[in-house]
Amino acid sequence: MSEPSATPEPDQALAAIYAREGARLVSLARVLCGDLDAGEDLAQEVFVRALRALQRDPEYLYEPAWPWLRTTLVRLVIERRRRIVRELRRLVRVYDPSPATDWPGATADVASALAELPPRMRACVVLRYCEDLSTLDVAQSLGCAPATVIVQLREARRRLRLRLDPPAGVDAPMPGKESDHG
């Protein structure tokens, strides 16, 4: 009779996941939020939720953990502003958030353009272009229909084209290509 395989303690299991995916999740959260500090906070919140889930059920989070982390993060990002509004509007009538930490490097314009998109649209772009997810996978992550993702991506591309003013030669679509591919 074989020994049952030892299930790691929740904090040990999470420590391994954190060591491997923590930095990646923070980066993704920052791009999704357009805000370095808020992104880091939200990535932390994902791990807090993961810990709670593992404490309830040690086998809740299985490898690969990245899809769960990413989906939880995306949903937190989409809820973020509403949660802030809902929780604090009763207390703070004139809400003036502190200035964000400056975005590093030469991509501040891209981060800013991305941040101007509605959260769900932004999440579609980031999952599609940064995470290489298919339309179906993006839809699954966001809990919406694939058609919604296609519409959101089309609109996002239109807005980002206008906003980012890509260099000449880049902007023209290839003949016969419409990029609502999945």
Next chain:
Amino acid sequence: MADGMDGFDRWLRQQLSATLDDAAGAPRRRLPLPGAPAARRAHPRRDGFLAGALTTAVVFGVLWAGTSLAGRHGAPSPSGQAATAAGGVLATVPLPDPAFTIAAGEGGVWVPDDRQGTLLRIDPHSARVVAIIPIAARRPVLGAVFDAVATSPGAVWVTSVVDDSLLRIDPASNRVAQRIALGMRPTSLAILGGDVWVTGSQANRVLRVSVQSGALQSRLDVADPGPISAGAGAVWVVSEHEGVLSRVDPATARVTPVFTSAASSDYVVDAVVAGGDGVWVRNLAAQRVERVDTVAGAVAADAAVDGPVASPPEPFTIARTADAVWVTISNALVRVDVRSLQTSRLPLIAPTGIAAGEDGTLWVATAQAELLHVAPGSG
């Protein structure tokens, strides 16, 4: 992923990849792993934010204490404010706490008190608190208990976010007559005919509840439903993230998008009110009040209400009287004449929610824990 991409897609992917690299390279605060001893102090920004909120709450408290220590709970005081073309303040009712959503009707002005978890009934004639109705058995330390309040013939309706419920108050007895579990966190509500319509932004859902029985009649899928209003024969819902106004047909419960705001940022349209001449929305990005032609799906008329707009937006910052639409900005109540689109304003300190009374007067709550009775002007 590479297949099927056009030149712009490839370029955008490169840009986003570089953005991701920059995000990864930015210094981190090195938040510890949750569960580690230091994790409880892992939210300096949030802690700072809450500290700011608490500071603001203390400031409100000081303002409250300093402005009206005497006569709490209900003794009206004459206002020292001069009347303007927009109107004049008839009476000021001190409240125990700032209020943000109010309703007028069924013989009272109904003001939720989030801190005490009660609903105050104010007599519109004497401008005094005449009843305090317990609503919530438990209250959050921070945040709200109530999200919305409205009246229908013979009832007052209030939503509680503590237990995600809709409560019917009997105005004859000033008691909770029914508590209806919604199964979602309520955002806003409106009354049309024999139904209460409740939006749930987190659940992406709109519920229709029978006024008579409290039974759930319909459950509609609507993205990010926030502000809701009833009038012009339909229910009107704003999808906050996308700035979309949708019409809900009360006969078929069919949802039809009728207008999308041209602006691209979130929470562009933050309030809606429907009346005999159409549907008016508040466009935060453009700082305008817009009358929407719901057939053409376009703005038919609009007026600027530029000035400091309170943020975050409040869904109850718009009201309708016979000849005007009213909105609040941080330092005034603004009247928009529905025919001439001329605006006039009554300076006020931190007005929040507005409700139009049955007699054509207005009630305005403020963040200074006051309820103002306003006689509207004519222009």
